[in-house]
Amino acid sequence: MSLPVVVSPIPGPRSLAMYEREQESIAPGLQSVTQWARVCFSHGEGAALYDLDGNTILDFMAGIGVASIGHAHPTWQAAVATQAGKLAAGGFTSESRVRLLESLRGLLPPELSRMQFYSGGAEAVEAALRLARCATQKSMVLGFWGGYHGKTDGTRPLSEGEQVGYGLPTPGVVSVPYADPRYSPFAGPDLVERTIDFMREHVLHGTNRDIAAVIVEPVQGRGGNVVPPPGFLHAVKEAAHELGALFICDEMITGFYRTGPAFAFMHDDATPDILIMGKGFGNGFPVSGVVTTEEISRAEPWGKPSGNSSSYGGNALACAAGAATIEVLREEQLGANAVEVGGRMLRRLRQLVERSPLVADVRGKGLLIGIELNREGRPLTREELKEIFLQLLSRGLLVMPSGSSLRINPPLVLSNEEADAGCEILEEVLVGVRVGAEV
Numbered sequence: 001m002s003l004p005v006v007v008s009p010i011p012g013p014r015s016l017a018m019y020e021r022e023q024e025s026i027a028p029g030l031q032s033v034t035q036w037a038r039v040c041f042s043h044g045e046g047a048a049l050y051d052l053d054g055n056t057i058l059d060f061m062a063g064i065g066v067a068s069i070g071h072a073h074p075t076w077q078a079a080v081a082t083q084a085g086k087l088a089a090g091g092f093t094s095e096s097r098v099r100l101l102e103s104l105r106g107l108l109p110p111e112l113s114r115m116q117f118y119s120g121g122a123e124a125v126e127a128a129l130r131l132a133r134c135a136t137q138k139s140m141v142l143g144f145w146g147g148y149h150g151k152t153d154g155t156r157p158l159s160e161g162e163q164v165g166y167g168l169p170t171p172g173v174v175s176v177p178y179a180d181p182r183y184s185p186f187a188g189p190d191l192v193e194r195t196i197d198f199m200r201e202h203v204l205h206g207t208n209r210d211i212a213a214v215i216v217e218p219v220q221g222r223g224g225n226v227v228p229p230p231g232f233l234h235a236v237k238e239a240a241h242e243l244g245a246l247f248i249c250d251e252m253i254t255g256f257y258r259t260g261p262a263f264a265f266m267h268d269d270a271t272p273d274i275l276i277m278g279k280g281f282g283n284g285f286p287v288s289g290v291v292t293t294e295e296i297s298r299a300e301p302w303g304k305p306s307g308n309s310s311s312y313g314g315n316a317l318a319c320a321a322g323a324a325t326i327e328v329l330r331e332e333q334l335g336a337n338a339v340e341v342g343g344r345m346l347r348r349l350r351q352l353v354e355r356s357p358l359v360a361d362v363r364g365k366g367l368l369i370g371i372e373l374n375r376e377g378r379p380l381t382r383e384e385l386k387e388i389f390l391q392l393l394s395r396g397l398l399v400m401p402s403g404s405s406l407r408i409n410p411p412l413v414l415s416n417e418e419a420d421a422g423c424e425i426l427e428e429v430l431v432g433v434r435v436g437a438e439v
């Protein structure tokens with residue numbers, strides 16, 4: 001267990017010097033928070049990050065849900081180092097890939113029996129969309145407002161805010177409102193029913209009705225860790241099938257026990273036709289994947305030899321990292337920990353709605369929590385959000401701001417003591433008069 005220890009300003013002089021050196025060559029466009037923080041981390045352990053100036057920072061960001069078993073977990077380190085000393089490149093059968101496939105089968109319903117691996121999230125999303133188009137021989141994909149599925153040309157039209165400024169978007173995508181209890185035009189007691197009705201109507205009146213897939217995040221991550229009402233996923237699945245489309249769950253963020261069960265579709269008993277996984281899967285090693293049924297996987301040309309392979313996908317090193325991560329997730333029962341520690345945090349942080357003039361809403365599932373910030377009824381400006389992010393960081397807490405929300409997605413090894421320490425800093429900043437005055 002590591003609690004925040006702040007011994008110098010953050011960023012301190014060593015971090016700043018390294019940041020300035022990097023600025024000589026790095027292209028612009030990195031994550032905003034990295035440029036706001038200007039901090040250089042030397043190493044991590046569990047839920048703690050250590051910077052060059054000797055500060056210990058509690059990590060509620062985890063590389064946006066990537067470091068699921070915590071930084072530098074010894075089992076993961078040993079598996080990656082051992083495999084790196086043997087074989088890393090190539091797509092041939094490897095012991096580690098067989099181990100990974102078998103352990104994933106153990107997490108999934110029996111019908112989801114065919115998997116393929118990739119390196120990045122958007123790459124896996126694109127593979128899933130290609131597969132859906134092959135399997136249905138249809139053209140369009142339906143996504144949701146506020147969604148995020150990547151920055152490639154095929155995924156940008158499904159990612160809110162990523163289309164503007166790039167000219168004509170890749171065609172073939174339509175979007176409808178997500179069942180967002182705060183911001184959907186259908187917010188209210190019949191949110192799920194009205195959302196699904198609108199989805200059907202929109203396909204009927206606003207598209208060529210040739211829908212290959214409906215793609216959805218069980219909790220919208222970049223949207224601000226937005227939790228839809230129970231039953232939403234199941235209703236989306238039924239509507240997708242009525243439309244003759246496949247139901248795709250993008251579990252890049254929600255997968256691998258972050259919300260409790262191995263995958264978030266399990267809350268709603270809504271097994272997808274195609275599941276997309278990544279992030280918490282490799283604990284930092286770039287590995288992602290697509291899972292589907294025997295029948296769908298045979299769709300051509302996707303299922304033809306070389307039909308969906310890639311240079312790095314499923315290599316022995318990536319699979320060793322994935323298999324080790326799953327082993328730790330299961331052995332340390334990190335899904336149960338996510339439920340316990342996440343529930344404790346959610347109960348405590350919800351009190352901020354009453355206590356802080358800035359907090360409009362707190363929602364979450366497991367260790368995926370969103371704090372919605374408002375000021376006098378309006379979303380915070382980017383500058384205001386940056387100020388809050390920096391105030392939290394200066395006290396030794398790293399969180400992920402997004403839109404007008406703070407996203408909390410720490411490593412799943414987070415202890416109750418670490419959770420309490422982080423909540424205390426959040427309360428101090430969000431309730432404290434200092435923030436009220438400065439922001």
Ligand SMILES: Cc1ncc(COP(=O)(O)O)c(C=O)c1O
Nearest residue numbers: 120121122148149150221250252
């Ligand atoms: C749900 C979801 N899908 C896809 C992606 C894209 O992943 P990547 O950044 O690895 O391309 C992300 C990234 O945050 C995501 O949250």
